[in-house]
Amino acid sequence: MSTPIDYLLHLADNAVVLGQRNAEWCGHGPILEEDMALANVSLDLIGQARLLYQRAAELMGGDATEDKLAYFRGPHEFRNYTLLELPHHGALVGYAAADRDYATTIVRNFLYSALMVHVWDGLQQSADPALAAIAAKSLKETSYHLHHSRDWLVRMGDGTEESHARAQAAVNHLMPYTEEFWTTSPAEGAAVAAKVAIDVWALRPAWDALVNDALAEATLTRPNFHGYITEGKIGLHSEHLSYLLGEMQGLARAHPGATW
Amino acid sequence: MSSVVDKVWATLEPLTDPEIPVVTLRELGILRDVRETPTGLEVVITPTYSGCPAMGQIEDDVRASLEQAGIEARVITQLAPAWTTDWMSDEAKEKLRAYGIAPPHRTCGSGAGAGEVSVLKFVRRQPTEPVACPQCGSTHTVVTSEFGSTACKALYKCLDCQEPFDYFKPY
Ligand SMILES: [Zn+2]
Numbered sequence: 001m002s003t004p005i006d007y008l009l010h011l012a013d014n015a016v017v018l019g020q021r022n023a024e025w026c027g028h029g030p031i032l033e034e035d036m037a038l039a040n041v042s043l044d045l046i047g048q049a050r051l052l053y054q055r056a057a058e059l060m061g062g063d064a065t066e067d068k069l070a071y072f073r074g075p076h077e078f079r080n081y082t083l084l085e086l087p088h089h090g091a092l093v094g095y096a097a098a099d100r101d102y103a104t105t106i107v108r109n110f111l112y113s114a115l116m117v118h119v120w121d122g123l124q125q126s127a128d129p130a131l132a133a134i135a136a137k138s139l140k141e142t143s144y145h146l147h148h149s150r151d152w153l154v155r156m157g158d159g160t161e162e163s164h165a166r167a168q169a170a171v172n173h174l175m176p177y178t179e180e181f182w183t184t185s186p187a188e189g190a191a192v193a194a195k196v197a198i199d200v201w202a203l204r205p206a207w208d209a210l211v212n213d214a215l216a217e218a219t220l221t222r223p224n225f226h227g228y229i230t231e232g233k234i235g236l237h238s239e240h241l242s243y244l245l246g247e248m249q250g251l252a253r254a255h256p257g258a259t260w
Numbered sequence: 261m262s263s264v265v266d267k268v269w270a271t272l273e274p275l276t277d278p279e280i281p282v283v284t285l286r287e288l289g290i291l292r293d294v295r296e297t298p299t300g301l302e303v304v305i306t307p308t309y310s311g312c313p314a315m316g317q318i319e320d321d322v323r324a325s326l327e328q329a330g331i332e333a334r335v336i337t338q339l340a341p342a343w344t345t346d347w348m349s350d351e352a353k354e355k356l357r358a359y360g361i362a363p364p365h366r367t368c369g370s371g372a373g374a375g376e377v378s379v380l381k382f383v384r385r386q387p388t389e390p391v392a393c394p395q396c397g398s399t400h401t402v403v404t405s406e407f408g409s410t411a412c413k414a415l416y417k418c419l420d421c422q423e424p425f426d427y428f429k430p431y
Binding site: 007033036037040041042043044045046047048050051068114117118121127130132133134136137138140141143144146147150151210213214 | 307311313314339340341342343346362382383398402404405406407408409410415429431
């Protein structure tokens with residue numbers, strides 16, 4: 001059995017990119033409690049990414065390390081879902097300045113954690129014991145992320161006119177990006193064949209049920225999908241990822257090997 | 261148990277969690293095992309949350325204590341089985357409460373059983389048991405935030421004595 005390294009990188013990149021995005025709220029949260037909550041969610045995600053990068057580096061051998069994987073790969077080498085690199089606001093070009101929108105943050109965290117609880121749950125049975133161990137830990141953390149984001153989704157959707165409108169706009173903006181969950185990349189295909197991964201397609205009914213249930217409770221509508229399916233997980237990203245990585249990787253690249 | 265293994269346990273016994281200095285690493289279930297192997301002594305620790313920033317400090321503390329006691333041992337970080345608050349001893353829970361942190365309830369697993377298809381498998385709507393205020397003991401409490409001062413704690417408020425407090429979440 002060999003564990004497809006690209007699949008581990010896909011999981012790790014998802015976690016690190018969303019962890020970096022959510023960390024942008026640190027010191028800027030809409031309320032103190034949420035500032036702390038998002039920082040803690042980011043810590044969990046970055047912790048999951050570290051464990052996955054460590055496992056990937058171990059399998060790669062040579063001089064691979066978790067830091068090299070996180071800080072010294074370019075945007076085209078990242079394998080995260082496009083959904084996770086988008087800024088905390090509606091559609092704009094990469095260099096445009098806009099206010100962060102908390103509804104966008106919450107909806108994205110909800111859509112992603114609703115998927116990942118099922119993915120981690122299934123990966124506990126992975127043929128790779130190291131990945132199974134990471135999945136067992138990550139499942140516990142992701143359950144809290146799901147609970148947190150679902151709770152706020154319902155509060156916003158079933159809240160004021162303004163919060164409802166913003167939550168609905170975020171759902172309309174982000175939902176099409178979730179189509180990427182259900183296509184099979186070569187890395188995912190190889191991992192499923194090696195029994196390292198589970199077939200994500202099989203999780204779709206459970207994800208749909210979770211999402212539809214929450215949207216209904218939040219009095220929000222699920223938009224019909226039509227159009228382009230993003231391909232971040234095979235390295236074809238939006239312009240936003242380069243800006244995100246520029247900030248995340250800048251320090252490590254300017255001062256290689258720095259410690260403090 | 262050999263005397264050298266006993267000595268390691270005794271050496272590490274005073275080590276506490278950097279963020280909750282009233283409970284020891286052993287009581288929290290972070291210090292998992294001390295064992296003799298053909299290639300030397302091994303001390304096994306397990307991380308709490310994946311990204312817990314205290315883990316680096318904990319590993320350093322373990323190494324420093326061993327070194328100070330002149331014990332040569334490898335420190336191994338082991339992920340499986342995943343750490344759970346169920347490993348916390350009753351004394352540790354009582355110490356947490358006395359320190360002002362409501363101790364965790366027992367976990368009920370991750371919801372539905374393996375393979376069971378349930379819409380709300382991962383959605384916990386209400387904690388199954390009320391969380392008692394560590395100050396006055398009242399169970400008339402509400403959650404203010406799912407994440408408190410650290411990822412492992414939620415923020416609660418007591419509606420009787422009005423004190424805010426941390427609840428160590430079941431994990
Ligand atoms: Zn009270």
